[in-house]
Structures are given as C-alpha cells and as structure tokens.
Amino acid sequence: MVYLPWFVLYEWAVFRGPQPGAFATYLPGEVHWPIWQWMEAFYVSPYLIVTLAPLAATTNGVLRRFAIAGLLSVVAGNLIFSVVPAIAPPRPFCPAGLFGRMMITSRDLDLNNGAGAFPSFHVVWSFLGAAVYARRWPRLQIVSWTWAALVAASCVLTGIHSLADVIAGFCLFLLVFNYQAIVPRSWRTFLSNEQTVGKRVF
C-alpha cells in the first residue's frame, strides 16, 4: 500500500525527466568529490532492508507510523519534484568491477537524467526503515541509524545525489516521521483508520 504509490510516482518523475529551467543542486566543487564504487553496496541495500521493515514492526503503532510517514513523504516528495525543478545529473565515474557495473545499471534504471533526486527518497526510506528496526531491536539501534547514515553517505559517494538532495531527504524524513506534531488529529485518524472511540480525552 505504501511502496506501490511511491514506485509509480517516482518512476513518473523520472520518466518525465528534468523540467524546463531545471538547475543542478551541486555545490561549487561538489562535482570533484570522490566516487567510491563500493558504497554502491549501501546504496542498493534499502531495496531489501526497507522492503522487509514492515515485517520487523513490533506493534501496530510502529507499523502505522511507518506507513503514514511513508505515504506523507510520497505526497510531499512528489509535490517537491513537481514544483522545484532541481536535478542532480549523476556524476561520471570510471566503472570498475561488480560495483561499477551495478552503478551503471542503477543509473540506467533511473534514465541517467538526474530527475526525481531532490529530495532523496533513499534517505527518507532508509531512516524510516531504520526507525522500525531500532524499535524492534532497541539495543542495536545504533546499528540501524548508522546503516541509514551510511546509505545517505552512499547517495553522495556513488555520485547519484548531491548533498542538497540528501539534506532535503533527511529534513523530509524528520517532517513526516514527526507527523503527529504537524498533521491534525482528524487527518491522522482518517489516514490510519484509527479506532478512536474511547481513546479521546476531551
């Protein structure tokens, strides 16, 4: 229910390509930052780890928070894709070995056009997934958060995203993850189909 809308809307943003007047989000000098091809291992890891995250949810509340935050990020992120004509053209690199081939494949799948990069959904999903695993195994939560941070770093160090994409992705994560502080209760009830009878305190 959460991944499908994300997949469809993200692919649509990529297929649509850069908007007229698109600008690159790289900072001055950022294009010279190194590309570490082994970081591709972290870059592709969310496809498995985040996909499995709902299975690791310990309570309905954790699962609900993941799902609603994910849906809100899909709405907000795609709104940003439509309104802000920002792109991050993938930085070229000299492909070597398995990770180099994987990077080329990743870029082919993203049509290599830099669209759908700001904010980085890799960052949003990784931190949302990490939050679920952190609740599942609280003693190992440092591992979850470190993994999400490494995925965020991999976005830049594989040359797929700019630092601005990653920061925007993290800000979006913070926003949607704390939706309870922002979204009105009536909307939250609608989104989550919560049974509020007997719970409300007036």
Next chain:
Amino acid sequence: MFRITTEENRQVLTFRLEGRLEGPWVEVLTECWVNALVGSEKKQLRVDLNGLTFIDGAGKALLMRMHAQGAQFIAADLMTKAIVAEIVGR
C-alpha cells in the same frame, strides 16, 4: 551529463563516452584513461565517441593525447567522424 562505460575482453578495452565531455568531466576521463594505460598494457584501447553530444577544448586536447598514446576512435556519424578527423589531424 556525461557517462563512461567500459567493455573489456582479452584483446580490447573499449570506452563508450556519452553526453557532454566538458569541464570537470575531462578530469574524470583523464583518470580513467591513465588507469587503463597502467592496467591494460597489452590491450588495444578503443574509444567509442558516437554517444558524445559536445566536446569542449580541454576534452579535445585530452582526446588528442589519448590518440597520441594509442587510442583508436570509433565514429559512425558524419559529425563524430569530422571531430575525429580534427583530433587525429587528417
């Protein structure tokens, strides 16, 4: 946007270049080329230019150096052939 992909077999290492060879990307291709020269001493080095849409002055200078160091260029269309002719000085 610029992209480098490589294809390698026992005799030949082929670089396929796509997009705009300009600015900072010239440095990336230089690094690739130097690595190829060091790592593939006995291989024939080919550079497929068909996917290029633009080459700036520094890019042309690099292609000239690559040619001088033994690179063979692959060019199919007229525009790319003209650029190759300019680079190899024919």
